Amino acid sequence: MKKTLTIAGSDTSGGAGIQADLKTFQEHGTYGMTALTVVVTMDPDQYWAHGVYSLPTDVLQAQIKTALSTGIDAMKTGMLATEEVIQIAGDAIQQSGTLKVVIDPVMVCKGEDEVLNPGNTDAMIQYLLPHAMVTTPNLFEAGQLAGMKTPKTIEEMKEAAKRIHAHGPQTVVIKGGRSLPTEKATDLFYDGKTFYVLESDVIDSHYNHGAGCTFAAAITANLANGLAVQEAVVQAKAFVTAAIQHGWKLNEYVGPVMHGAARHHALPEVSIRPIN
Numbered sequence: 001m002k003k004t005l006t007i008a009g010s011d012t013s014g015g016a017g018i019q020a021d022l023k024t025f026q027e028h029g030t031y032g033m034t035a036l037t038v039v040v041t042m043d044p045d046q047y048w049a050h051g052v053y054s055l056p057t058d059v060l061q062a063q064i065k066t067a068l069s070t071g072i073d074a075m076k077t078g079m080l081a082t083e084e085v086i087q088i089a090g091d092a093i094q095q096s097g098t099l100k101v102v103i104d105p106v107m108v109c110k111g112e113d114e115v116l117n118p119g120n121t122d123a124m125i126q127y128l129l130p131h132a133m134v135t136t137p138n139l140f141e142a143g144q145l146a147g148m149k150t151p152k153t154i155e156e157m158k159e160a161a162k163r164i165h166a167h168g169p170q171t172v173v174i175k176g177g178r179s180l181p182t183e184k185a186t187d188l189f190y191d192g193k194t195f196y197v198l199e200s201d202v203i204d205s206h207y208n209h210g211a212g213c214t215f216a217a218a219i220t221a222n223l224a225n226g227l228a229v230q231e232a233v234v235q236a237k238a239f240v241t242a243a244i245q246h247g248w249k250l251n252e253y254v255g256p257v258m259h260g261a262a263r264h265h266a267l268p269e270v271s272i273r274p275i276n
Contacts, residue, residue, distance in 0.1 A: 008078025015256030016210035028221035048253035074100035074224035090127030104216035130168030207247025207255025
């Protein structure tokens with residue numbers, strides 16, 4: 001069985017973070033391990049306001065040492081709250097010996113607007129992106145990493161992808177989803193040579209908590225299982241689209257995706273085509 005590691009935060013509500021990663025790893029038949037960076041809580045008395053509690057860095061490093069000692073086939077990063085933690089994650093990637101690395105450049109908690117730490121962007125560019133086989137920014141994160149305004153069109157996404165690729169990742173996947181003025185849920189895939197558009201039907205649902213983590217974790221597991229990058233991304237998009245399609249209401253504040261949807265329902269169609 002392939003072994004996958006996530007260096008990320010804990011979502012106490014269970015929909016995102018390491019909880020989403022482990023569920024996704026399991027659904028793909030890999031053995032998931034974790035190195036926990038922060039614990040995120042939600043206060044039901046304050047309209048689900050988020051609290052972020054960082055773990056001491058020596059605790060993080062001890063977790064990483066444990067996981068890496070077993071031999072890792074693929075790994076991903078998620079919420080890394082400080083520049084020091086980002087550097088620790090970058091060191092862990094180099095120590096792991098694996099080239100199958102997915103960087104999910106989480107900058108805010110879903111439902112919150114405040115960037116975790118403004119200095120994190122530069123730290124990600126320095127310590128994480130050069131080691132990434134795939135990086136999966138959303139539109140806001142892509143703009144931050146590219147040093148430009150948040151892209152709102154395919155052409156702007158292409159420019160952002162080129163700038164991000166120049167920082168070192170082999171492949172850039174910018175998640176446009178349903179935020180673009182297109183009929184389909186659209187993402188952009190760029191391997192340094194060719195731009196591709198990935199499209200699936202738009203899912204009319206707001207129960208999408210954890211979608212980004214799930215997508216990145218699915219790519220990680222697919223890479224661990226031997227898929228080529230493009231196929232790993234296409235299959236991950238189908239997996240997360242099914243998870244969104246069958247998302248459900250946890251409470252009045254949030255609705256997570258259904259990580260086991262692919263076991264019970266047919267996967268939606270995802271198309272990929274090159275664009276100029």
